[in-house]
Amino acid sequence: MRLRSVQRGLRIGAIAFAILTYLILIGLPTRLGSVATPVLALLTALIFWVALRGGKSKRALADQSPAPLALTGATAGLASGLLTAALIAGFARLLAAGVNVQPYLDKIVPLNMAALYGVMPGAVMAGELPGGGWLWQVGLLTLAGVVGALLVLLERSLRQRTWSTGGALRWLTIVLPFVLLAFVIWLGSPGVTLGGNNRGTLRLLAAMAAIGSALFALRAAQRGREQRILALLLLIGLAYLPFTLDQFQNSVMGIVFIFVMMGLGLNIVVGFAGLLDLGYVAFFAIGAYVYAFLSAPFASPAFSALLTSLGVPADAPLVSFWVAIPITMLAAGLGGVLLGIPVLRLRGDYLAIVTLGFGEIIRLFMLNMSDLTNGPRGLLNVAPPYLFGYNLGNPRDIFILALLGAGVIAFAAYRLDGSRLGRAWIAMREDEDVAQATGVNLVQTKLLAFAIGALFAGLAGQLYAARQTNIFPDNFTLFVSVDTLSLVIVGGMGSIPGVVLGALALKGLPEVLRGIDEYRIVTFAALLVIMMIVRPEGILPSTRRRRELHEEGGPASEPAITLEPALPTDYRTLDGGKL
């Protein structure tokens, strides 16, 4: 028994070491500066926690007794600590011996090593690591292992009081967003020096965590009055965010919420109706370009010539931002119907390929119709939104507009989800033939999914154009579709709060991690793969999607009322309830 605990500890330690090595290699310690070692230790503690609690099932959590768990944790920490120390010492020796490893491992710099040890870079270059340095490193990681084990025990004791009826964990979840919001506001006051040069980044991260935790809090709250009061308080907190964040933070949040708008639209097409659309960027592009035509007709040679020949002055915006909203949305919605008609009969992979092509066609059209769209030179001087003569084009106001837009779209999506149409979408996703035989008009239902999804993307596109003021075909590549689809999947398909969370994780985090930007794609690829294995339903799944992918969650099935020789109660769900 003890041997097995140690073995398991060694295994977990090795995994943690591999992750740590990756983080060191991409230069995270340098980014973190003086707090590198404690932050990495904290991160490792979290890794240990996840590894020790042993997978997805609640049973695994309950199975382990404290002593072996602590042993496993300590072993894991010790192992990862020793390995890390050996790795760093090895690199330091190589550097001291004059071997230039940098061309091969581009972020292995003395600074990086020094940050981990809390010493001057010169000491690393000279191979003079302080004798206590590695001990401290090992000790800290061992502590992380023990902390990981303690976290498992803590989680277990918290879970014993159930989630739904006022357990401690539930209250923690509800209070957390407010704590984070307070932290964000506190970080903004001039006297605070926490985080040093990276204070802004820390603040942005905390703001995103606050929004993310707010979504979990809403889910933890009891339905009815408690949830409504909480939602109101959270909205007030959220509304305050744009006024306390600085320009850069607001502009990051602006783009995050523009993607939330997009994600909510795509969520209808993919999450609700189950139609895999890889060309979703087309509607975003249509929205952006139509708004550009309307607000900067002079930028397009052909369009301005047409207007002049009609006697309409082309040197000023045709309509205001607000009047343009229904026009761009309708144009994008029409695009949705136009895409929808030819793909009505396609399913699955075939549908994905055709929509992928559609997205590219729109981009190539923008690129090559240079009379109309100015080709790769783009449309310049798109008008920002104005309200009573006040320019709303700054990052803060764009963030506010994106918040409002996302709010309206989320509300509409939520209402649709519970409607006759929403039920038809889900029925169609589950079994198209039976849905039709049950009375769902497939043509109408599919086209409505494409059109409504496109409407929302069009609105997002318009706001995007107003934010950028200059738009180019390159803004609308396949990657926008892929990013949007990824955020829907990561958040949890079919889940409205999941979209917000996915956008924060996929569009917001990379901004926080600017320093390791070039490794972003690799990191996200790994993240996606791990997530699909550990949590295929997404971070914050809709209850329905969770039911589809996990057996637990639904009420346990009772034996059939009339089953007469007593059969094992679960014999039918064994084969019927497959993953």
Add this chain to the structure above:
Amino acid sequence: MALLEAQAVTKIFGGLVAVGSVDLAVEERAIVSLIGPNGAGKTTFFNCLTGLYRPEEGDILFDGVSLVGLRPDQIIAQGMARTYQNIRLFGSMTAIENVLVGQHVRLRSTPLGAIFQSPGTRREEQRAEQQARELLAFVGLAGKGDMIARNLPYGDQRLLEVARALGSRPRLLLLDEPAAGMNPRETDAMMELIRRLRNELGITILLIEHDMKVVMSISDRVSVLDYGKKIAEGHPDEVRRDPRVIEAYLGAGVLAGHNA
């Protein structure tokens, strides 16, 4: 005039005549069974009736209106609903949601109405949910409305399929092996339910069934298919004595009163 009249319906897959010129008439408020050995074309015939397949020849008249060429969702709107041989519920939806999807053709709410929760939409949704609960209670699933369809016991899933079909307020209900895989007690309950569908709701029933006890005790008329051809038709007692039927399908065991 019969409620449903199939005239020389033919369905061919490649070189195989799955259904060959089958005539069938179902009178209003009758319970008619369609029997035959495996592969006789019974389910194919059902699929032709409900628009999943388009028959190569023949016509299908429902209340005097031809159904050939209509889409399945248009056919169910005419008043003909069905269940499936291998249960095909919307597994991740709750029981009540399944019935609500069944009511789809009888509801009118629009997307805009849903977003703004117009009074009309709200009233319609409330009424629909009320009705769905009543239907669940009618088939014997009272109180199970909020259970996930997939988690329901097998017998209940069959009942839920019936409730879903009833959601469209059909005049004719096609049941594809409603008692398949059920034990004797569940089968009795199902037979009782089928009788109540006819007697209390006035629904005409056409069913495919292998369980001869069910067929013989509840049917007003029985039609027998074999290799896509109708080989016999009539009152259950006549059919069970028909030598061609015995040869094709029933066997001596049934004559002695046992299941096939």
